[in-house]
Amino acid sequence: MxxxxxxxxRMGANMARRLKDRGFHVTTLFDVDRTTTxxxxxxxxxxxxxxxxxxxxxxxxxxxxxxxxxxxxxIFSGDDNxxxxxxxxxxxxxxxISPQVHMEVEQLASGVGxxxxxxxxxxxxxxxxEGSLYLMCAGREEAFRRAEPxxxxxxxSLRFLGKTGEAAKVKALVNMVMNINTAGLAEGLGLGHALGxxxxxxxxVFSQTGAASRVVQTDAxxxxxxxxxxxxxxxxxxxxxxxxxxxAEAAGLDxxxxxxxxxxxxxxxxxxxxxxxxxxxxxxxxxDRHAKRS
Numbered sequence: 001m002x003x004x005x006x007x008x009x010r011m012g013a014n015m016a017r018r019l020k021d022r023g024f025h026v027t028t029l030f031d032v033d034r035t036t037t038x039x040x041x042x043x044x045x046x047x048x049x050x051x052x053x054x055x056x057x058x059x060x061x062x063x064x065x066x067x068x069x070x071x072x073x074x075i076f077s078g079d080d081n082x083x084x085x086x087x088x089x090x091x092x093x094x095x096x097i098s099p100q101v102h103m104e105v106e107q108l109a110s111g112v113g114x115x116x117x118x119x120x121x122x123x124x125x126x127x128x129x130e131g132s133l134y135l136m137c138a139g140r141e142e143a144f145r146r147a148e149p150x151x152x153x154x155x156x157s158l159r160f161l162g163k164t165g166e167a168a169k170v171k172a173l174v175n176m177v178m179n180i181n182t183a184g185l186a187e188g189l190g191l192g193h194a195l196g197x198x199x200x201x202x203x204x205v206f207s208q209t210g211a212a213s214r215v216v217q218t219d220a221x222x223x224x225x226x227x228x229x230x231x232x233x234x235x236x237x238x239x240x241x242x243x244x245x246x247x248a249e250a251a252g253l254d255x256x257x258x259x260x261x262x263x264x265x266x267x268x269x270x271x272x273x274x275x276x277x278x279x280x281x282x283x284x285x286x287x288d289r290h291a292k293r294s
Contacts, residue, residue: 003150004028004059006052006075006082008036010231011094011121012065014128015154020044022131022153028058053084061150063119065094068239069101076105087113092147094119096175096240099165099247106139106164115143118164119151120171124231132156138167169247176244176258179237181213182278183261189223190285199224223282226289234281235274238265 003024005016008031020026030049031037041048049055052075055062062082066072072095075082082091091109093102093116106116117139127133135155137144144160151158161167188211192202203220206212222228241262248255264281268274271290273283283289 001025001060001150002027002058004030004049004055004062005065006030006055006062007065007067007071007095008033008040009065009067010125011128012063013040014125015063015065015094015133016040016044016046018129018131018154019150024150024153028055028062030055052078052080052082056082056084056086056089059089061090061092061147063092063094067095067236069097071095072097072101072105076108083108083112083114089114090143090146091116092119092150093117094121096120096171096236096243097168098243099168099172102138102168103165115140115146116164117143117147118167119147120167122171122174126231127156128154135159136161136167136170138162139164168243172240172244172247175237175240176255176261178215179241179261179265179278180257181215182219182237183264183281185213185215185220186223186279186282186285189220190282190287194287219277219279222277222279223286226283228276228280228283230275230277232278233275234265234268234278237278238262238269238274241265 003019003026005012008029016026026044026046028047028049029037029041030052037048047058064075066075086109091114093105102118109116118137120136122134122136131154133155134157135151136159138161161170189199189202192199203216206216206220241258245255245258245262264284267284268280273280
């Protein structure tokens with residue numbers, strides 16, 4: 001089958017590279033950054049499409065990896081969109097967006113005889129390149145079965161969760177809890193530093209006790225060393241926590257920890273730190289760090 005990609009950031013580009021390496025035909029590419037599109041197209045011997053309609057015309061399956069609800073709505077219902085001549089095509093939508101938008105896109109695609117599948121990712125850039133993503137899928141089971149050979153090449157763990165919107169709900173909760181854990185870790189290490197504790201020792205103790213979490217493995221050393229190379233940005237952390245809080249509001253729940261964490265990531269964005277990795281929240285919790293960085 002011929003495969004297209006829309007959204008060629010860190011995740012989308014590395015997913016395309018992985019599929020190319022595994023012998024699949026990656027044929028059409030599109031990104032709002034034309035330089036990114038042409039560069040990756042040259043690398044993968046694919047077409048750098050000038051329009052979204054061209055992506056669909058040259059592919060049977062199209063992956064979308066865009067930034068937010070507005071971007072997703074735009075690529076499926078804007079003046080230039082993916083649904084022209086889309087009958088029989090399958091759109092695998094990997095962005096972390098609101099469940100409602102996934103449902104809207106499914107309806108739009110169904111109206112022209114196309115299929116959609118959520119494939120929400122709980123992994124980072126390295127896993128995208130290596131084909132070891134954790135993928136949570138939702139939609140029509142027939143669409144999932146059609147996509148399964150491709151998704152197996154991209155993932156080490158593949159779950160089908162049911163109807164459209166369900167994967168987006170689970171992904172929102174995954175990121176909400178991850179963000180809370182990251183903020184808590186930053187506060188613990190920041191306080192440890194203020195108390196004059198050895199942070200390498202403290203990280204080891206955290207990892208061996210009830211303070212352990214996945215972010216201790218992935219972020220603690222980076223917080224200590226101020227290495228905030230971006231795998232998952234603070235701006236995206238704020239956006240994703242906002243999706244979870246909107247779901248909570250609709251369910252009639254108050255989530256004070258999630259709200260406080262979102263406030264911290266919003267503060268990072270206001271202070272010009274939004275493009276740092278989420279580990280950069282430590283810049284707000286270690287004494288004098290942000291002042292020194294500024």
